[in-house]
Amino acid sequence: MASSGKMSFPQLVVRLPDWLEDFLSGPVGARNPDRIYPTPEDRMRLVIELSRLNVEHETGGPFGAAVFDAAGRLVAPGVNLVTSANSSILHAEMVAIALAQQALGRFDIGLGGTRPHELVASTEPCAMCFGAVPWSGVTRLVCGARGEDACAIGFDEGPKLPDWWRALEDRGIAVARDVLRDEAAQVLRWYSSKGGVIYNSGVRRG
Amino acid sequence: MASSGKMSFPQLVVRLPDWLEDFLSGPVGARNPDRIYPTPEDRMRLVIELSRLNVEHETGGPFGAAVFDAAGRLVAPGVNLVTSANSSILHAEMVAIALAQQALGRFDIGLGGTRPHELVASTEPCAMCFGAVPWSGVTRLVCGARGEDACAIGFDEGPKLPDWWRALEDRGIAVARDVLRDEAAQVLRWYSSKGGVIYNSGVRRG
Numbered sequence: 001m002a003s004s005g006k007m008s009f010p011q012l013v014v015r016l017p018d019w020l021e022d023f024l025s026g027p028v029g030a031r032n033p034d035r036i037y038p039t040p041e042d043r044m045r046l047v048i049e050l051s052r053l054n055v056e057h058e059t060g061g062p063f064g065a066a067v068f069d070a071a072g073r074l075v076a077p078g079v080n081l082v083t084s085a086n087s088s089i090l091h092a093e094m095v096a097i098a099l100a101q102q103a104l105g106r107f108d109i110g111l112g113g114t115r116p117h118e119l120v121a122s123t124e125p126c127a128m129c130f131g132a133v134p135w136s137g138v139t140r141l142v143c144g145a146r147g148e149d150a151c152a153i154g155f156d157e158g159p160k161l162p163d164w165w166r167a168l169e170d171r172g173i174a175v176a177r178d179v180l181r182d183e184a185a186q187v188l189r190w191y192s193s194k195g196g197v198i199y200n201s202g203v204r205r206g
Numbered sequence: 207m208a209s210s211g212k213m214s215f216p217q218l219v220v221r222l223p224d225w226l227e228d229f230l231s232g233p234v235g236a237r238n239p240d241r242i243y244p245t246p247e248d249r250m251r252l253v254i255e256l257s258r259l260n261v262e263h264e265t266g267g268p269f270g271a272a273v274f275d276a277a278g279r280l281v282a283p284g285v286n287l288v289t290s291a292n293s294s295i296l297h298a299e300m301v302a303i304a305l306a307q308q309a310l311g312r313f314d315i316g317l318g319g320t321r322p323h324e325l326v327a328s329t330e331p332c333a334m335c336f337g338a339v340p341w342s343g344v345t346r347l348v349c350g351a352r353g354e355d356a357c358a359i360g361f362d363e364g365p366k367l368p369d370w371w372r373a374l375e376d377r378g379i380a381v382a383r384d385v386l387r388d389e390a391a392q393v394l395r396w397y398s399s400k401g402g403v404i405y406n407s408g409v410r411r412g
Contacts, residue, residue: 008227009282010308012220021214076215088313088341089295089304098295102216107294107405127337131364135294135334135406158337159373167365199313200341 012087014098017059020050020079030074037072040142043120044180046074048144051092051122051187054079055196061155062191065092065121067100067109067138075109075117076100083199093121093129097136108137113172118142122184123150124177127158133168140174141165144184153192156200218293220304223265226256226285236280243278246348249326250386252280254350257298257328257393260285261402267361268397271298271327273306273315273344281315281323282306289405299327299335303342314343319378324348328390329356330383333364339374346380347371350390359398362406 024030030037030046037043043066050064060080067075078096082088096119101107109117119138121129123145133141147157161167165175192198230236236243236252243249249272256270266286273281284302288294302325307313315323325344327335329351339347353363367373371381398404 009222009305012304012308014218014220016215082313082341086307086311086313087304088307088343089300089338094295098218098293099215101292101294102218105292107288107292126341128334128341129337131333131335131337131366132295134362134364135288135332137294156340158340159367159370159377160337161365161367164365171365 012085014081014085014090014095016077016095016099017054017057017079017081017084019053019057019059020077023053024074024077030077033073035073037068037074040120040176040179043068043072043118044122044142044144044184047077047120047122048180048184048187050077050079051184052190055187055191055194059084060090061199062187062196063092063122065096065119067096068118068120070116076103083197089128091126091129093119093125094132097132097138101136110137110139112137113139116140122187123147124157125164126156127160130160130164130168133173134171138173140176141168142176142179144180145188146178146181146185149181149185149188153188154198154200218291220287220291220296220301222283222301222305223260223263223285223287223290225259225263225265226283229259230280230283236283239279241279243274243280246326246382246385249274249278249324250328250348250350250390253283253326253328254386254390254393256283256285257390258396261393261397261400265290266296267405268393268402269298269328271302271325273302274324274326276322282309289403295334297332297335299325299331300338303338303344307342316343316345318343319345322346328393329353330363332362333366336366336370336374339379340377344379346382347374348382348385350386351394352384352387352391355387355391355394359394360404360406
């Protein structure tokens, strides 16, 4: 605690791990602006691979996400960085949303719905990420594993509306669930079997 | 779009505006590690002032927040930076949580409830910030203006549980509402009267 001079509060830098930049620049070619991921399954396959690599590189929980434009081009990826960045807000969806907005230079990814964009998440959003979706401006949410698949290995979804997907659809955001659910859930189970940290914060109960 | 060499996705740097650092280092003395804010009203008064200054300096919406430790010392402040940072996730509460975690060097501010900390917000949390509270590790939430006060000037709370405060209390997080509500709501009305941007993103409806 310095007692003289102007002190600054620390910053939080939201940045992708080096391995992720390397992976996307490599044979997968996702950093190539011409690369198209035509189907929801193609896009989900990339996101599940990010979740798997995030476990392998021990940079966070077993969760991946990405924002794609209407043509199926990758705008920005995200992985869970809670433990490596000491930040409970850095779930994969939040990272993908934040970096997509920086890439596009606007806080409303879909420009009032006129530029459709999709958020693809390897697991259904927790209460926080669910609440972040309408503010992000994405027009479609695609989910792999279910929230209950994450709960099955000890993660907590938080206090969510029971019909959360309907609440998004009521706001004009389309929701697709169970896209490659088994492949996505397999990464969760693998993380659990290798003793990955279940990093829920908060007041301990029971 | 460079076609050769390794490209990087942009980063998002979450940092406080210069005016805020200057303000806290000045006569208010909140940057003094010995300064104590003894009562919830003292803490709320600081947070409301942050919301007002954020409007005055045009760095974002009319919202302030801060994390305090059990003694009433400021751990980290936050203001809404959505428009100035082009980031829909940077609500005041999210900024305060993120910077408090960087200041403390841990993602669980309250260390499983053993180190009580309070999040003070000039307006009740939206759906996203509500969902972020349990993950942050704070043990108490103190709110000024009501969500309906923000809605009255055109902001959107998002799809929240109707009894959101009970959902937090069920998780061991105490909630105090209506602390200096009128003073907090006055900043919202002032922002609206001077034509401040209501920056809701997402699909336009109706």
